[in-house]
Amino acid sequence: MIVVADTSVILNLCQVGLHPLLKELFEVVYAPIEVAEEFDRITAAYPLFGGVTFPQWIQVLQTSHSLENRAPxxxxxxxxxxxxxxxxxHQADAVLLDEQQGRKVAEALGLEVVGILGVLFxxxxxxxxxxxxxxxxDLQNRSRFWLSARTREKILQLADET
Structure with a gap:
C-alpha cells in the first residue's frame, strides 16, 4: 500500500514516538517537499516539538504540478x-490527512483519506x-492534539476499549 502523508500525521506520531507505525502499516510512505519543510519550520518554532525529527525513511518527493491546476x-x-x-x-492508495478541509478536497478528488486515528486503529x-x-x-497531552470527547469515545468503542 502506497500512502502520501501530510505534516500533522507525521509530526504527531513522531511526537509520541509512534512514527514507525507508518513503516509497519504501509509499504511506501511519500511526503512532498512542502510537508518536510513545514515539519522543520514547526519543530524549530514550537518548543512543544523540540527534538522531533523528520523520519529519514519517508521518501520526500516534489510534485509535477500544483493542485491549483487540478482543483482551483x-x-x-x-x-x-x-x-x-x-x-x-503517484496513484497512492491513500493520503494521510487530519484537517477537515483537506479531507473534503481529497475525497472530492477520489482519494481515500486516513487520519491519525485511522492509522492508530x-x-x-x-x-x-x-x-x-x-x-x-499521549497525543492529547504531549502533542496538544485536539480530539472531541465524542470522537474519542467513538474510536475507543470501535477498538473495543470502552
Missing amino acids: WAQLDRGESAAIELALE RAKQASHLKLLRPVLD
Whole structure:
C-alpha cells in the first residue's frame, strides 16, 4: 500500500514516538517537499516539538504540478495541497490527512483519506498496538492534539476499549 502523508500525521506520531507505525502499516510512505519543510519550520518554532525529527525513511518527493491546476477551488495550505497532488500523481492508495478541509478536497478528488486515528486503529487491528487509550492520552497531552470527547469515545468503542 502506497500512502502520501501530510505534516500533522507525521509530526504527531513522531511526537509520541509512534512514527514507525507508518513503516509497519504501509509499504511506501511519500511526503512532498512542502510537508518536510513545514515539519522543520514547526519543530524549530514550537518548543512543544523540540527534538522531533523528520523520519529519514519517508521518501520526500516534489510534485509535477500544483493542485491549483487540478482543483482551483481548493483553499488549502501548501503542505495539504502538495500531499493531495502527490497522492494523485503517484496513484497512492491513500493520503494521510487530519484537517477537515483537506479531507473534503481529497475525497472530492477520489482519494481515500486516513487520519491519525485511522492509522492508530489499523495499528491496533494489526497488533502493533495493544491499547489505543494510552496513545490517545499521549497525543492529547504531549502533542496538544485536539480530539472531541465524542470522537474519542467513538474510536475507543470501535477498538473495543470502552
